[in-house]
Amino acid sequence: MRGTQVPNYPERTHLTPQDYPAAAGRIAPYVRRTPVLRATVDGRPVSFKLEHLQVAGVFKIRGALNALLSASPAPAGVVTASGGNHGLGVATGARWLGIPATVFVPATVPEVKSRRIAAQGADVVKTGSVYADAERAARSFAAEHGRYYVHAYDDPAVAAGQGTAGLEIAADLPDCDVVAVPVGGGGLLTGVAGAVAPCPVVAVEPEGCPTLHAAVAAGEPVEVGADSVAASALGASRIGNLALAACQAYPVSLAMVDDGQILAARDRLWEEFRLAVEPAAATVFAAWLSGQVPGENPCLLLSGANADWIPALDQASRILSLSPVIAAPPPRGRPAAMRAPTASTQIVGFVPAAAAVLAAAVVAAVAAGSTPCARRMAAAFRAIHVSPAAVGCRPPSKCSKLQRSASGSMMIAAGSAAIPAATIAASA
Numbered sequence: 001m002r003g004t005q006v007p008n009y010p011e012r013t014h015l016t017p018q019d020y021p022a023a024a025g026r027i028a029p030y031v032r033r034t035p036v037l038r039a040t041v042d043g044r045p046v047s048f049k050l051e052h053l054q055v056a057g058v059f060k061i062r063g064a065l066n067a068l069l070s071a072s073p074a075p076a077g078v079v080t081a082s083g084g085n086h087g088l089g090v091a092t093g094a095r096w097l098g099i100p101a102t103v104f105v106p107a108t109v110p111e112v113k114s115r116r117i118a119a120q121g122a123d124v125v126k127t128g129s130v131y132a133d134a135e136r137a138a139r140s141f142a143a144e145h146g147r148y149y150v151h152a153y154d155d156p157a158v159a160a161g162q163g164t165a166g167l168e169i170a171a172d173l174p175d176c177d178v179v180a181v182p183v184g185g186g187g188l189l190t191g192v193a194g195a196v197a198p199c200p201v202v203a204v205e206p207e208g209c210p211t212l213h214a215a216v217a218a219g220e221p222v223e224v225g226a227d228s229v230a231a232s233a234l235g236a237s238r239i240g241n242l243a244l245a246a247c248q249a250y251p252v253s254l255a256m257v258d259d260g261q262i263l264a265a266r267d268r269l270w271e272e273f274r275l276a277v278e279p280a281a282a283t284v285f286a287a288w289l290s291g292q293v294p295g296e297n298p299c300l301l302l303s304g305a306n307a308d309w310i311p312a313l314d315q316a317s318r319i320l321s322l323s324p325v326i327a328a329p330p331p332r333g334r335p336a337a338m339r340a341p342t343a344s345t346q347i348v349g350f351v352p353a354a355a356a357v358l359a360a361a362v363v364a365a366v367a368a369g370s371t372p373c374a375r376r377m378a379a380a381f382r383a384i385h386v387s388p389a390a391v392g393c394r395p396p397s398k399c400s401k402l403q404r405s406a407s408g409s410m411m412i413a414a415g416s417a418a419i420p421a422a423t424i425a426a427s428a
């Protein structure tokens, strides 16, 4: 019984259609209805469900809250195990509801995730090296202390909560003919497959965390390793029973991507759409890019954004290629109103050697009065009190964007590591 002991595995093996509207009604006052972005990539239509913009930067708040709000009796304390994001969902929901939370994570948890869990006021216990170690410790802690245990994925309340994202896709994209989701333990897959049915779903896994592929091959959940850039999110050691049942009940197909594809897809989401997601979320775009997501109007669920990261393309080699561009003339005939933009300047990272080269290029361009673009960059640097000698500026697209947009965005490199920092508003 919830609230007094640890449930072993869910009493129910599948969700019912009523579970979805019930979950949606329960969590609606707390969660965001995330938008859908329709786009065209390589000449083909594709839509993104921007669930990485969800509260706490991940869809997990949906399932966590549905579990906490539907538990009876109301939990006096909650325990969970997580690779990071589910713990963040539970910690956030528990704080809103005034419930003390303890979150067990493997010692390998990304710092950004444990920091964000702790910031919600939860006790964070690091133990073992993989999710399965944290799960064992969390279950015995919950049993010992009589705390409510919220499973990260194999719980009908959690899966129904995650499925509310699928309900929104069905409502907002009536022409959608396939939905792709990343799979770890399969709670998201379970919920979404039922919510969008009969629309087919593609379940995407990293090569190094093949819980679902292994289970389908074996005909039952089996233990697998977790070795991928997406392991902190998709590194469950075995697929949930609910997810395997969902694969039998609904039209679910499997896709697999490797780490190189994941990172390239993630960079492309940033380069083309300014969508900053964590590796797990990029798996679905990687699968689509590699032709593993069929359909005329696919929707890719971008599941989370809890990572510290500099896009690979934004690093040294790319920054070093800027110098010839600084001297290039701006496009002619742009509207006068856009000639004196306000730059919103985001500090993202730093490559010292590149910065020195680029700063020299900027200074030279400004000294020669060669381009309005260079003058604007220098003005922006001055306005935020950053000396050109300490700054590297980014490439052509950014310059023209700065000119095109009255509130243009210019990226500046500063600092010495992958540390997304404050956004500074600057007037150019």
Ligand SMILES: Cc1ncc(COP(=O)(O)O)c(C=O)c1O
Pocket (backbone or CB within 6 Å): 058, 083, 085, 086, 152, 153, 182, 183, 184, 185, 186, 187, 188, 189, 232, 233, 234, 236, 278, 280, 281, 303, 304, 305
């Ligand atoms: C960002 C992100 N995407 C996808 C998943 C996979 O969810 P599930 O374990 O329900 O399959 C997770 C799980 O932690 C996650 O954090």
